[in-house]
Amino acid sequence: MAKKKLNIGIIGGGFMGRTHSNAFRQAPEFFALDYQPVLKTVCTRSAEGAAKFAANWGFESSESDWRKVIERKDIDLIDIATPNDTHETIAVAAAQAGKMVMCEKPLGRNAAEAERMVAAVEAAKVPNMVWYNYRRVPAVTLAKKLIDEGRLGKIFHYRAKFLQDWTISADVPQGGTGTWRLDASVAGSGVTGDLLAHCIDTALWLNGGIETVTGATETFVKQRKHATTGQVADVKIDDASMFLSRFKNGSLGMFEATRYARGHKALYTLEINGEKASIFWDLHDLHRLQWFDHGDEGRLRGWRSIHITDGDHPYMSHWWVPGLQIGYEHTFVHQAADFIEGLSKGQAAAPTFRDALATEYVTDAVLKSAASKQWEVVKG
Numbered sequence: 001m002a003k004k005k006l007n008i009g010i011i012g013g014g015f016m017g018r019t020h021s022n023a024f025r026q027a028p029e030f031f032a033l034d035y036q037p038v039l040k041t042v043c044t045r046s047a048e049g050a051a052k053f054a055a056n057w058g059f060e061s062s063e064s065d066w067r068k069v070i071e072r073k074d075i076d077l078i079d080i081a082t083p084n085d086t087h088e089t090i091a092v093a094a095a096q097a098g099k100m101v102m103c104e105k106p107l108g109r110n111a112a113e114a115e116r117m118v119a120a121v122e123a124a125k126v127p128n129m130v131w132y133n134y135r136r137v138p139a140v141t142l143a144k145k146l147i148d149e150g151r152l153g154k155i156f157h158y159r160a161k162f163l164q165d166w167t168i169s170a171d172v173p174q175g176g177t178g179t180w181r182l183d184a185s186v187a188g189s190g191v192t193g194d195l196l197a198h199c200i201d202t203a204l205w206l207n208g209g210i211e212t213v214t215g216a217t218e219t220f221v222k223q224r225k226h227a228t229t230g231q232v233a234d235v236k237i238d239d240a241s242m243f244l245s246r247f248k249n250g251s252l253g254m255f256e257a258t259r260y261a262r263g264h265k266a267l268y269t270l271e272i273n274g275e276k277a278s279i280f281w282d283l284h285d286l287h288r289l290q291w292f293d294h295g296d297e298g299r300l301r302g303w304r305s306i307h308i309t310d311g312d313h314p315y316m317s318h319w320w321v322p323g324l325q326i327g328y329e330h331t332f333v334h335q336a337a338d339f340i341e342g343l344s345k346g347q348a349a350a351p352t353f354r355d356a357l358a359t360e361y362v363t364d365a366v367l368k369s370a371a372s373k374q375w376e377v378v379k380g
């Protein structure tokens with residue numbers, strides 16, 4: 001039987017435009033899906049760039065005005081892979097046009113934007129999802145299953161960090177292509193919305209809601225040249241952000257993100273300590289889950305390093321033979337496949353826009369606390 005078509009328009013042809021294009025191409029090859037994703041069009045700021053991207057990735061057409069993509073009757077799904085200041089406008093317009101919407105993280109530059117995006121997709125009743133891809137690293141998905149099975153028992157501690165080092169030089173500009181993350185008007189915040197948002201999404205998924213936070217942020221380089229205007233201007237993003245939290249389940253959380261940890265490029269680690277067992281995961285070794293089980297015989301008790309490549313590990317039966325690992329790009333393939341499977345089942349794949357709003361409430365509270373120097377209550 002011919003598969004139903006899922007006609008996709010991707011807005012943005014940068015880093016994430018590439019991961020998403022790859023995901024929609026690979027998903028139907030490795031997962032049994034009822035829908036065939038079709039790369040209908042890609043839209044970037046420049047017509048020339050969009051045409052080149054389209055030719056490279058096999059899109060049928062290209063655009064440089066996202067509104068034209070939304071107007072097209074032959075597009076079912078708008079996939080937003082543009083900088084954060086565009087997410088709300090594109091997502092709301094797409095939902096109002098009755099399109100399904102997938103959006104990169106963070107959902108909005110702040111919770112107010114994200115709330116309007118949630119309202120738009122829920123009013124239009126369109127399927128929606130946010131690309132918090134780390135949930136779909138097989139080792140992290142396995143961690144979720146082990147926690148849900150009660151194998152850790154009562155959880156005491158959640159610890160996460162996301163470390164980079166690419167903005168240490170004062171010569172890195174703010175604004176413009178590639179460095180829009182340093183311009184608060186585009187990004188919303190610095191590492192809080194960029195890197196901590198990933199840590200928070202995973203934490204809320206694995207360990208439940210956060211009630212209160214106390215945070216501290218720092219901007220180490222106070223002024224930078226703006227890439228497009230050439231003007232030297234105050235830097236308004238946070239270069240580093242850390243916070244303590246109290247989870248609803250009684251556990252304590254400790255989170256840190258920075259772009260000033262010399263030697264670290266994308267070190268995302270998380271550790272969970274429970275009454276019965278502990279888990280540790282590291283993005284640089286993403287196919288391994290470190291597991292300590294206090295129930296093991298005392299003489300042999302110790303940290304196990306589980307190679308998450310066997311057929312009974314999450315997602316792995318879709319890939320190669322046991323022992324062969326997969327990588328970063330596969331998390332996006334899994335997410336695309338789960339979204340499409342959700343369409344077939346009539347069940348929303350998580351995280352939906354509403355799920356991702358919870359992360360925005362935490363990041364807003366962290367920034368509020370950094371300013372007030374007080375513990376702040378997380379909305380929601």
Ligand SMILES: NC(=O)c1ccc[n+]([C@@H]2O[C@H](COP(=O)([O-])OP(=O)(O)OC[C@H]3O[C@@H](n4cnc5c(N)ncnc54)[C@H](O)[C@@H]3O)[C@@H](O)[C@H]2O)c1
Nearest residue numbers: 012013014015016043044045081082083084104105106178
């Ligand atoms: N899930 C993840 O791990 C992850 C990783 C990186 C980035 N992101 C998120 O993905 C989004 C995009 O980040 P990126 O690193 O791909 O950025 P990027 O700078 O590499 O690419 C941005 C793309 O958007 C296009 N664009 C910008 N404004 C546009 C407009 N008005 N209309 C059409 N196209 C426009 C640009 O032409 C470019 O192709 C951001 O929200 C970012 O936070 C998520």
